[in-house]
Amino acid sequence: MKSNNKNIKEWLNGRKCKVGKYTINFKQTSLEDGDEVIKLEPLTMELLCYLVNCQGRYVGQRELLEHVWEGRVVSDNAIRRVVNKLRNALGDDAKSPQYIKTVPNKGYLLIASVVYSAAPNEQTANPAAQNIPDDGTADITQTLPESQAPASVPETPNQASRFTRFxxxxxxxxxxxxxxxxxxxxxxxxxxxxxxxxxxxxxxxxxxxxxxxxxxxxxxxxxxxxxxxxxxxxxxxxxxxxxxxxxxxxxxxxxxxxxxxxxxxxxxxxxxxxxxxxxxxxxxxxxxxxxxxxxxxxxxxxxxxxxxxxxxxxxxxxxxxxxxxxxxxxxxxxxxxxxxxxxxxxxxxxxxxxxxxxxxxxxxxxxxxxxxxxxxxxxxxxxxxxxxxxxxxxxxxxxxxxxxxxxxxxxxxxxxxxxxxxxxxxxxxxxxxxxxxxxxxxxxxxxxxxxNTVSVLEIQNPYNAPATPVTMFEFSSNFKHKGHPIYANDPSNVYFRTKIEDINQIVQVSTTGETNILTDFQQNENIYDLAYNPHAHAITGLIDDRVFILDLHTTQIDYVTTQMEQSSRPNWSADGSAIYYTRDEHSAPIIIKYHLTQRTKTPMFQGAIEVKEDQDGSALYVLSKDATLRGYQSNKLSTATFEHKVPTLTYISWHIFDGALYYTYSDGQYHLAKVDLASQTFSHKPLLTNANYAKFSIHPSGKKLLLKKETEAxxxxxxxxxxxxxxxxxxxxxx
Structure with a gap:
């Protein structure tokens, strides 16, 4: 594809410019920094020039399709590939950007400095930047020219509302x-x-x-x-x-x-x-x-x-x-x-x-x-x-x-x-x-x-009502398609899956508002069942039925299983040295224990679908296919010391915490059940009304729960x- 020089001239008003440390050479379609010359593909050059033209505001994919791709039909992945090529040329990192920042539901923002060396029609300010709020964010619909604004829908006396997945x-x-x-x-x-x-x-x-x-x-x-x-x-x-x-x-x-x-x-x-x-x-x-x-x-x-x-x-x-x-x-x-x-x-x-x-x-x-x-x-x-x-x-x-x-x-x-x-x-x-x-x-x-009518938020644990109010946080206003939220050792940070530029990623969000995108998938992956390692600062979970380990220090991902294994329900051992997960063998589930250091796998419980250890690793709790949860001492797996029926549905969860079993179940509305492990005393309290999802994570203090919840219908x-x-x-x- 040839570069559209007419577009470039119109966008930059005939000016030459320097972006960050690089000077743009339009004729050679390259970036120059002293003796270093980086050749760009024509489409990548057009994308850079359009972002320079729009410096100070976010540019969404639909706008790029109209002005850079000129209405051609391409996939969302095609746009992301060109953006990644430009980032690679600039030496930019999507997780710690110096040139191009990406914000969910807004688009791309050029954050590097732009200096113009020639300005035949130079203006004193970039008009595209004059509608930017003080917090640095911008709503693209406020700055689009009238011809680019989304088509309006005829108004009726009734107001628009939203569909929830069943x-x-x-x-x-x-x-x-x-x-x-x-x-x-x-x-x-x-x-x-x-x-x-x-x-x-x-x-x-x-x-x-x-x-x-x-x-x-x-x-x-x-x-x-x-x-x-x-x-x-x-x-x-x-x-x-x-x-x-x-x-x-x-x-x-x-x-x-x-x-x-x-x-x-x-x-x-x-x-x-x-x-x-x-x-x-x-x-x-x-x-x-x-x-x-x-x-x-x-x-x-x-x-x-x-x-x-x-x-x-x-x-x-x-x-x-x-x-x-x-x-x-x-x-x-x-x-x-x-x-x-x-x-x-x-x-x-x-x-x-x-x-x-x-x-x-x-x-x-x-x-x-x-x-x-x-x-x-x-x-x-x-x-x-x-x-x-x-x-x-x-x-x-x-x-x-x-x-x-x-x-x-x-x-x-x-x-x-x-x-x-x-x-x-x-x-x-x-x-x-x-x-x-x-x-x-x-x-x-x-x-x-x-x-954005589903939020990741904290609610009070109904069994642990403190004498003084507990501060609750809601974490996900700028994200869509959120799911599987979990706490870390430091409860001021939570992790969950969300969509960034229409691709599932894993993010870390803090109570101070800081957000880190931990993965950089280039195509959609089905990410779910996240679990945090309390000792190694790592996350396990499933990516398209494969058990993975995400190192939170390096953000590197290692796969424990292949997709052919059809794995499910991974959980860490209490000391963080192993992962329990389920796979089907001969049409029957079996628990596998994966040892991180030796990288070996040990079959453990035939007919079981999930295993968790208590907080000190002294006991193992095994959920069978027939919905029976049995507890065993870690050094004596032949005799169960605890037994209780727990739902096996994938949209509820159960946890062993502070001497008790917690789990969710539904009888038309969701309840949080609590079973004392010593006395096996059962109690339950209302949790969610008319919801279709009741997975939760327990705050390290036990005072709060973290879950995904609809906030608007x-x-x-x-x-x-x-x-x-x-x-x-x-x-x-x-x-």
């Missing part, structure tokens, strides 16, 4: 995109102006539209601690009808084809009921029947092609994968339809084509990957299968039944069922996270959420045009 995607779902590139097949710019369709206070979720009755069923909750209730809205009216009031979650509403019946799931804790409601011509309820009862946290429901069956996701046991079941509404007979492999999460979403011939199924297989399967149930065949390096929440069919459509991270995808080709289109609104339904031949309904349904400009999407997948 149970499955809170557990382990994140993006893994490797080697992506896009080939343009249409040069037109897509026109995807969003229009608000349903926007009421609170968080709107699960919308289903019936074209026959021109009515939409949806769920909404007013705050993070309230329950989802069921509502109806006619297309020709602003009146919203509330159908439920009970203290339960009402999820996944689905219309029958004629619009006379509505099925939905009523959930209390892990107990679910499928309810079918029938309506008269004025949409008043005539009957309401419970047609099925089962235990499940996965809110997936759909009608069969002739409205004679309901399909739903169900797991036979806590560690079994979710499979699709069909319920015959006449006989109430249940039949298993899909049979996922035992090492997958299973089938979490499905949708029939409009003609009822094919069933599209999303199956989560781990490591941020999903399998899209098209099933021909009448012939009993898998029509096609495609692995996705993304994790869509849901999918829809187009009106012609030729494509399956879904979204992820602000990008729309469609899968051609005949050619089995995947195509991609950029959505103008980055906050769109899922298609929920079609509203006509030319219209799609989508869920839109606002970021907001989300809305918007309407998008179905006609978009599509580009062939080629990607490589690491199995």
């Amino acid at each position: 149970a499955l995607l809170t557990l382990a779902v994140t993006t893994l995109i490797l080697g992506a590139r896009f080939i343009t097949t249409n040069s037109q710019t897509p026109n995807e102006q969003a229009q608000r369709f349903i926007s009421i206070p609170g968080e709107t979720l699960f919308a289903d539209y019936n074209d026959t009755k021109q009515v939409t069923a949806f769920t909404n909750r007013k705050n993070p601690e309230s329950h989802y209730q069921l509502y109806l809205k006619r297309t020709d009216s602003d009146i919203i009808q509330k159908l439920t009031q009970a203290p339960h979650n009402h999820l996944a509403p689905k219309w029958s084809k004629d619009g006379d019946k509505l099925a939905y799931i009523r959930q209390t804790g892990t107990s679910s009921e499928i309810i079918v409601v029938s309506f008269d011509d004025t949409m008043n309820i005539e009957t309401s029947d419970v047609v099925a009862q089962y235990d499940s946290v996965q809110a997936n429901l759909l009608w069969g092609p002739e409205d004679k069956q309901l399909y739903y996701s169900h797991q036979l046991s806590e560690r079994a994968p979710f499979a699709l079941y069909a319920l015959n509404l006449s006989t109430k007979e249940k039949k298993q339809v899909t049979f996922p492999e035992s090492d997958t999460w299973g089938d979490y979403h499905a949708r029939f084509s409009n003609n009822g011939r094919l069933l599209a199924v999303l199956r989560y297989i781990g490591s941020g990957k999903v399998e899209l399967r098209l099933l021909d149930l009448e012939k009993g065949k898998v029509r096609s299968s495609r692995y996705l390096n993304s994790t869509p929440l849901s999918l829809v069919w187009d009106s012609a039944d030729r494509h399956v459509l879904f979204t992820h991270d602000g990008v729309a995808y469609r899968y051609n069922i005949d050619s089995q080709q995947l195509e991609q289109s950029q959505i103008a609104d980055d906050n769109v996270i899922a298609y929920t339904d079609t509203c006509s031949k030319d219209c799609l309904l989508a869920l839109r959420k606002q970021p 907001n989300g809305e349904i918007i309407k998008l045009p179905a006609d978009m400009t599509w580009h062939t999407y080629e990607h490589s997948i690491s199995e």
